[in-house]
Amino acid sequence: MFQRVLIANRGEIACRVIRTCRRLGIETVAVYSEADAGALHVRLADHAVCIGAAAPNExxxxxxxxxxxxxxxxxxxxxxGYGFLSENAGFAxxxxxxxxxxIGPPASAMQRMGSKAGAKQxxxxxxxxxxxxxxxxxxxxxxLxxxxxxxxxxxxxxxxxxxxxxxxxxVHRAEDFAAALESCQRExxxxxxxxxxxxxxxxxxxRHIEIQVFADTHGQVIHLNERECSAQRRYQKVLEESPSPFLTPRLRAAMGEAAVAAARAIGYVNAGTVEFIVDPDGNFYFMEINTRLQVEHPVTEMVTxxxxxxxxxxxxxxxxLPPAQAQIPQQGHAIEVRLYAEDPDSxxxxxxxxxxxxxxxxxxxNVRIDAGVEQGDAVSVFYDPMIAKLIVHDVDRPSALATLRAALAECHVAGLKTNIGFLEALARHPAVVEGRIDTGYLDRHLDEFLHGDAAATHADLAIAAAAFLLRAQQAEAAQAAASNDPHSPWALADGWRMHGRAARHLRLRCGEAVHEVLARGHGGDWRLTVDGQQHAISGARMHDGRLELLLDGAGRRxxxxxxxxxxxxxxxxxRLQLQRLASERAGADEGGGDGQVRAPxxxxxxxxxxxxxxxxxxxTELLVMEAMKMELSVKAPRAGIVSALRAAAGDFVEAEAVLAVVDDAGAA
Structure with a gap:
């Protein structure tokens, strides 16, 4: 076994490899860019070496x-790891x-798979x-x-x-082929x-179903069964699971044999994934071999x-390789989702x-977290915005989905937008629950998974008001405890008056709507007027982020x-987000409408x-930008005339930079 291994990657895969090496008694060396000097994988490794500036190509x-x-x-x-140099035959x-x-396949195997055309042949x-x-x-x-x-x-x-x-x-129509070809070639x-x-x-x-294969230098090639990755958006996997709810034992065996044959055909060694598409009748077709470890490999680890x-x-x-094919275990059901710093509603x-x-x-x-960041770390514009992978395992698929939903409910991120709400909708959607999702479903029905800013009910607003009031009460109690006379009523800012407690006024924003709440009472018992309607809160208490109360006599948590x-x-x-507004901020105008087109x-x-x-x-598409490994279409916000262009092809622009100005068609 090796004494020291260098990990030529970053993020959660680098952390994953470092932890396995540590368990095996292997020292690790992390490489990092200037942007990653304080990154988690650098902190975890035994040694670290800076290899250049922030941009990946540097x-x-x-x-x-x-x-x-x-x-x-x-x-x-x-x-x-995966990404970067992992499938670069020249580097190998x-x-x-x-x-x-x-630590991967030989360069010759990568070269055979480096071209999709040659691989198909x-x-x-x-x-x-x-x-x-x-x-x-x-x-x-x-x-073409x-x-x-x-x-x-x-x-x-x-x-x-x-x-x-x-x-x-x-491409669905012949007349769209030329434009699609140009865009594909450029990307x-x-x-x-x-x-x-x-x-x-x-x-x-x-359906997108892949088979995990492994081969050693002694001629043994085996597969570790399948992962289904049919839940995809724009060809990016968003939920992976094993075993597939679609495969029969006969189809699983046939695909496993084909995957092993594919690996043998290219002289494969180490971990790889043979990817297939499967039509509704069970006919399967080779897509590609990923000559590396896959992001979703923990799904296979959980069931084996x-x-x-x-x-x-x-x-x-x-x-x-330790076992023979027949010795590969398959226990329970595992599901993985990826928590990203991204805004599904935009x-x-x-x-x-x-x-x-x-x-x-x-x-x-039952729950595994693979993360490359911790609280206080930064998600950089230069790299993939994945925060963590959430992997669950349970006795069967319904139990695994329930475990996934419970685990997602525990997630909370502040500081940037995430896809948590999207993942929660995914885990509850009938197409996923019933195991009938195909690779194009999300793109065809994306609106079913996006809720935007959900409207708050009166019950939601009452519960939110109780949470804000309890937090203020806890802060006031702490302030009183630190005063010279903690038992004095004057030390508390809880609305106490000699002739009765004063009402508290809260302005709560949910989405674009601003709501008025008037609260009378204290200590977890309040009479609330929410947008003119009366509600009673009693027995409210909050500990370690968990709120319990009676709302109009009914228990709520x-x-x-x-x-x-x-x-x-x-x-x-x-999941619902509400903001407590200061009076001067309530109803503030969002502005806009000036025709300026800004970089997202x-x-x-x-x-x-x-x-x-x-x-x-x-x-109308004005420009195309490339950021974080994807192309973004920047479009005109209204009809008019392009009165200014402030960016050219090849320019690097910052967020919110004005790229163009579109004036009204009738403007002078």
Whole structure:
């Protein structure tokens, strides 16, 4: 076994590898960018080396800097994690040339899978089912258009050297093909450095099912059963589970055999994932082999009880795989979701900033948290905005879903937007609960999972008012305890008067609505007037973020979490945010309407679609930006004339920077 391993990655996967190495008695070396100097993986590692500036191409993508750090620190092996250099065959070759061990497949296997087109040809020759389409080298627009017509619509245009959902477009009509091809090639060129594409028949209502494979240097290849990843948005997985609710034992065995055949066909070694799409009739087709550990590998670990990172290390050190195929356990059901810093109600725009509060469920036998950040850490604009992976395990699928919902209810993040509410809606949606979701469902029905700013009922407002009043009461009690005479009524600011307690006035905002609450009473018992309606609160108490009270005689419980003047309530079913307003802030005008088009987040302008003086309609695409590994379309807020363009293709712009100005068509 290795004595020292360098982890050429960041975030939760780096932390995951470090913890496994520590358990095995292996010293670890972390590499980091200047932006990650205080990151969790740096704090956890035994040694750390800075390899460059914040941008990935100036740090984590600099293979020579990573290898130099490994040699200088005395590491014998490099674990690439996933992303960055993990599927870079040239990097794997350079690692081997430096007499270091690459903890992953050989470069030759990566090269065979590096091109989706070549991979399809190789799989077809090995007897693995593939989707009909075109994967030839002639990439002229004329040839691609003709092959698209031959394949038929709908079809999928895919980056031949891509992955992770980048460089993929579904085209439903022939007249849309040219624009989709241009967009796909541009994204592929920016993300992977090559713009070759392939065409595939689009399988309607497909399931995405992948098989975890492992191979050692002694010729043994096995699979560890499947993970279903059909819940996707824009080809990005949002929920993964094992076992699949769709597969029959016969189909599971057939797909496992095909996955092993695929791995053998390319001389695979170490951990990999063979991905398939499956149509409603159970016909399955090869998509690709991810020549690395997958983000969703904990799902397999939870149902098998195996540590796949430990297996990676042992296989890379030359040890044989421990079990035979028949010995792979499969116990219970596991589900993973990914908690991201992003705003689902604004097109899932990634967010960046400091995690003022990060409360996640306590790890247990049924709940696992894989995180790369802690409270107080920053989510950087330069990297993937994932905060943590939440993985649950239980005896069966209904129990696992219930455990997931309970674990999500324990999550609370303050400081930036997250997708927690979206994940909670996902875990309760009938298409997920009934196990019938396909890869396109979320994109077709996204509004079913987005609730925006939910309206607050009178009961919600009464409970929120009680939470604010209790917090104020606790603060007043602490203030009184610190005074010279803590028992004096004058030491309390609780509305006490010689002739009765004064009413308290609260203004609460939920979404765009502002509500008026008048409270009389104290000590957990109040008579409330909520927007003119009367309610009674009694026996209210709050401890460790858990609120209990009687509302009009009925027992109510909720989690109550504060971030300054903002309260997040969770009653076990839904999450609601309310803000207590100062009088001068209530009803403040939000402004807007000046025609200024601003950058939704920091990023690079990829292309400018319009010119100065051009007439545009509301919703016209003005520019395309690239940020946090995704393209963002910036559109006109109204009809008018482009009176100013303040960004050009290639410019890097900050969040809220004015990119263009659209004046009314009738403006002088």
């Amino acid at each position: 740090s984590y993508l600099r293979g020579e800097a990573v290898i130099e750090a490994a040699l200088r620190s005395g590491a014998q092996a490099i674990h690439p 070759e350079t690692v081997a040339a430096a007499d270091l061990v690459f 190789l799989m077809a020759a090995a007897g693995v089912p593939v989707v009909p389409g075109y994967n030839g080298e002639d990439q002229s627009p004329e040839t 258009s003709a092959e698209a017509q031959r394949t038929g619509f709908p079809l999928m245009v895919k980056a031949a050297h891509g992955g992770g959902g980048k460089g993929m477009r579904v 592929a060129r920016n993300a992977f450095g090559r713009d070759r594409v392939l065409l595939e028949r689009y399988v309607r209502s497909p 009880g195996l540590d796949l990172v430990e297996w990676q290390l042992r296989v890379a050190a030359g040890e044989p 097109g899932f725009l990634p967010a960046s900033g400091t995690l003022r509060t990060l409360a996640l469920p306590s790890p247990s036998e 909720a989690r109550a979490r504060f971030d300054g003047d903002t309260l997040e309530l969770h009653d076990g079913h839904r 987040m920091p990023g690079r302008v990829v292309v400018v679609r319009v010119g100065h003086g051009q007439q545009v309609e509301a919703g």
